[in-house]
Amino acid sequence: MAPSNCNTQPWETHVVSGDKLxxxxxxxxxxxxxxxxxxxxxxxxxxxxxxxxERQFHQGKTFYGAFGVERGDKEGRxxxxxxxxKFFNAPHIAIPFMPSFGDNVRVxxxxxMYGQNFLLSLTAHGLSGIPQTALGFFADTIxxxxxxxxxxxxxxxxxxxxADPHAPGNSFKxxxxxxxxxxxxxx
Ligand SMILES: Cc1cc2nc3c(=O)[nH]c(=O)nc-3n(C[C@H](O)[C@H](O)[C@H](O)COP(=O)(O)O)c2cc1C
Numbered sequence: 001m002a003p004s005n006c007n008t009q010p011w012e013t014h015v016v017s018g019d020k021l022x023x024x025x026x027x028x029x030x031x032x033x034x035x036x037x038x039x040x041x042x043x044x045x046x047x048x049x050x051x052x053x054e055r056q057f058h059q060g061k062t063f064y065g066a067f068g069v070e071r072g073d074k075e076g077r078x079x080x081x082x083x084x085x086k087f088f089n090a091p092h093i094a095i096p097f098m099p100s101f102g103d104n105v106r107v108x109x110x111x112x113m114y115g116q117n118f119l120l121s122l123t124a125h126g127l128s129g130i131p132q133t134a135l136g137f138f139a140d141t142i143x144x145x146x147x148x149x150x151x152x153x154x155x156x157x158x159x160x161x162x163a164d165p166h167a168p169g170n171s172f173k174x175x176x177x178x179x180x181x182x183x184x185x186x187x
Contacts, residue, residue: 002117004110011096011114014146021093024145028085031141038140040153041104043133051177059174066168084134088169090159094118095135095142097152104153111155118158128163131156 004010016024031037048056069076087093096118098111115131122129135142135157142154163170176182 002110002114004113005106008107008110010098010101010107010110012098012148012152013094013096014148015092015094016146017092020145021087021091024093024142025086027141027145028135028138029082031138032082032085036141037137039137040100040139041108041136041155043136055177062172062174063169066171068168081134083169084132085138087132087157087159088130088167089164090130090161092161093135093157093159094129095146095154095157097148097154099151100153108155115156115158122158122160126162127160129158129160130169131158 002009002011045056064071064077064080067076067080069080083089096111096114098107101107119129119131133156136155139154142148142157143150143152
């Protein structure tokens with residue numbers, strides 16, 4: 001029941017498991033190794049600034065710290081980052097593909113709301129999920145393996161299953177800034 005602009009429901013979700021998941025992971029790892037990226041939407045870390053940059057820096061430091069990776073340890077960093085392409089060892093991935101409308105801002109909002117509903121329903125069923133835009137860097141590879149037409153774009157996938165409480169990625173909580181910093185009240 002995710003809401004969307006004009007109830008267009010701009011999503012077609014592909015759920016991948018079993019042998020096909022292994023095939024998908026291998027294809028993405030290979031494309032990554034070859035530097036063969038094909039994102040549908042641009043991304044540049046340098047666009048973050050001020051408090052956004054601070055939060056991103058804190059997230060990176062905490063995430064890589066949990067895997068025991070020091071700053072400057074390129075190999076360790078790659079290994080931890082590559083977990084994205086192994087779906088963090090989850091048994092399933094859901095990829096909500098979306099049509100492209102104009103500058104895609106509205107459809108991006110729709111697909112984000114869909115993704116959050118998906119995550120909440122996983123939680124309601126005792127499951128957990130990891131949204132991953134890292135997968136969006138390999139949109140062509142993923143479309144090819146799943147036989148998805150070029151007109152459907154992808155921004156992220158959500159790896160899901162029962163959470164492993166001992167996984168390094170689950171050993172920290174990032175939290176959020178207090179409402180006093182993120183909400184402005186008017187009356
Ligand atoms: C749209 C979206 C894309 C994300 N992409 C990735 C990703 O590619 N890899 C990853 O490890 N985490 C990814 N995350 C997870 C965020 O890093 C995480 O939500 C954030 O750091 C806050 O942590 P928490 O959700 O555990 O509280 C993504 C989250 C969102 C909403």
